[in-house]
Amino acid sequence: MRQSPVVVPLFLLLVPCLSAPALAANQPGDFGFSASVGIADTRSGSYGSDDALTFSLEYQKTGYAAYRATAGFFTIEGRGAGGAAAATPDVDAFYVAGNFVLTPRFAVLHPFFTAGVGFYNLRLTGDLRSDQDLEVGVNWGIGLGVQLASHFLFEGEVSFHYLSGEVASPIQILSLGGRFVF
Numbered sequence: 001m002r003q004s005p006v007v008v009p010l011f012l013l014l015v016p017c018l019s020a021p022a023l024a025a026n027q028p029g030d031f032g033f034s035a036s037v038g039i040a041d042t043r044s045g046s047y048g049s050d051d052a053l054t055f056s057l058e059y060q061k062t063g064y065a066a067y068r069a070t071a072g073f074f075t076i077e078g079r080g081a082g083g084a085a086a087a088t089p090d091v092d093a094f095y096v097a098g099n100f101v102l103t104p105r106f107a108v109l110h111p112f113f114t115a116g117v118g119f120y121n122l123r124l125t126g127d128l129r130s131d132q133d134l135e136v137g138v139n140w141g142i143g144l145g146v147q148l149a150s151h152f153l154f155e156g157e158v159s160f161h162y163l164s165g166e167v168a169s170p171i172q173i174l175s176l177g178g179r180f181v182f
Contacts, residue, residue: 078126
């Protein structure tokens with residue numbers, strides 16, 4: 001079997017990116033601010049996907065661990081299932097969460113895992129009702145940041161939010177955004 005001569009040079013270019021420690025981001029004492037947009041969806045068929053917006057402030061405790069405070073907003077479109085009494089309501093939610101973030105130190109790529117708890121202010125609206133409720137939830141997610149400049153990362157994240165109320169859990173949020181490190 002013959003190997004491609006392109007694979008070896010690509011591998012040699014990729015090794016320093018994955019193994020060298022980060023020079024600007026992920027240093028103890030760094031603060032970061034991120035903003036991202038995305039879509040929110042449940043895994044049940046009773047809701048359709050809709051918009052999500054997230055803002056985070058992060059403090060890098062060590063080179064591998066950080067604390068993150070997040071404020072976000074998402075909407076999920078309810079789907080009617082027959083008559084008006086059986087229709088699934090639309091959900092608008094504002095949430096505040098505190099998370100712990102684990103990330104290894106690489107020069108360009110920054111994979112991360114996050115988990116935490118939060119409070120979710122939900123507004124359920126439909127044809128026959130309009131309710132507002134405060135729920136407690138837990139969340140976890142995985143993501144990848146790509147360092148484009150010394151103090152800027154492009155990030156993508158998938159997070160799952162499990163709520164204590166009547167909304168179908170988990171709520172999945174797929175988001176893309178940027179993080180400024182200062």
